[in-house]
Amino acid sequence: MPLLPSLQTLTPSTSPAWYFLLLAVVAAERLAELATARRNAGWSLARGGREYGRGHYPAMVALHVGLLAGCAAEAAHRPFLPALGWPALAVVAVAQGLRWWCVLSLGPRWNTRVIVVPGLPLVAAGPYRLLRHPNYAAVVLEGLALPLVHTAWVTALAFTLLNALLLRVRIRCENAALTYARTADPLLGLVR
Numbered sequence: 001m002p003l004l005p006s007l008q009t010l011t012p013s014t015s016p017a018w019y020f021l022l023l024a025v026v027a028a029e030r031l032a033e034l035a036t037a038r039r040n041a042g043w044s045l046a047r048g049g050r051e052y053g054r055g056h057y058p059a060m061v062a063l064h065v066g067l068l069a070g071c072a073a074e075a076a077h078r079p080f081l082p083a084l085g086w087p088a089l090a091v092v093a094v095a096q097g098l099r100w101w102c103v104l105s106l107g108p109r110w111n112t113r114v115i116v117v118p119g120l121p122l123v124a125a126g127p128y129r130l131l132r133h134p135n136y137a138a139v140v141l142e143g144l145a146l147p148l149v150h151t152a153w154v155t156a157l158a159f160t161l162l163n164a165l166l167l168r169v170r171i172r173c174e175n176a177a178l179t180y181a182r183t184a185d186p187l188l189g190l191v192r
Helices: 015-046 054-075 082-109 134-148 153-183
Strands: 050-052 114-116
Touching: 015 054, 015 082, 015 114, 015 134, 050 153, 054 134, 054 153, 082 134, 114 153, 134 153
Parallel strands: none
Antiparallel strands: 050 114
16 A cells, blocks of 8 residues: 555545644654754754754744644644645655755754854855755745645644744844854854
8 A cells, every 4th residue: 555645545534644644754754853953963062062042942843833733633624625735745845855955964063953163164065055044945835835735724824924933033043143153253262
């Protein structure tokens, strides 16, 4: 039996089960991200890294947990519409690919937190040669598309609006941290 349903086998009675499986896979991916981030935080901190923006991190975690919970709750009451669901699933796959391309491109410097190791140059490889914040582009794509796989438009709208507010704070924090770390005099020691 194939992992993904075919167009013929996906019916209103079977589509929630497949969608909940997709949500479980995304949740497992998030746990893998957190494990990677924890390991990478240790690497960064051991090299004098400093964390910035600690205050907004719990809101970011809550928003992403809320995305998955909202998708599950709303999808239980919405139909699967193939004309919307299949293209949205393709966008989710692209977003996941972009996210992991970011993780691989940054290597041990990638994190869910803003941790900057003074003295290291900005990464200009992978998607970072095309976009300044490609990971956030992946988050925006996924936050819109994942709910729409199963017509959870309220969740898509709510996440997109709240995420826009959060990303405004997050990107400012990250840009300021990177600017500060780049301009600090390495002869002065650790930037604290």
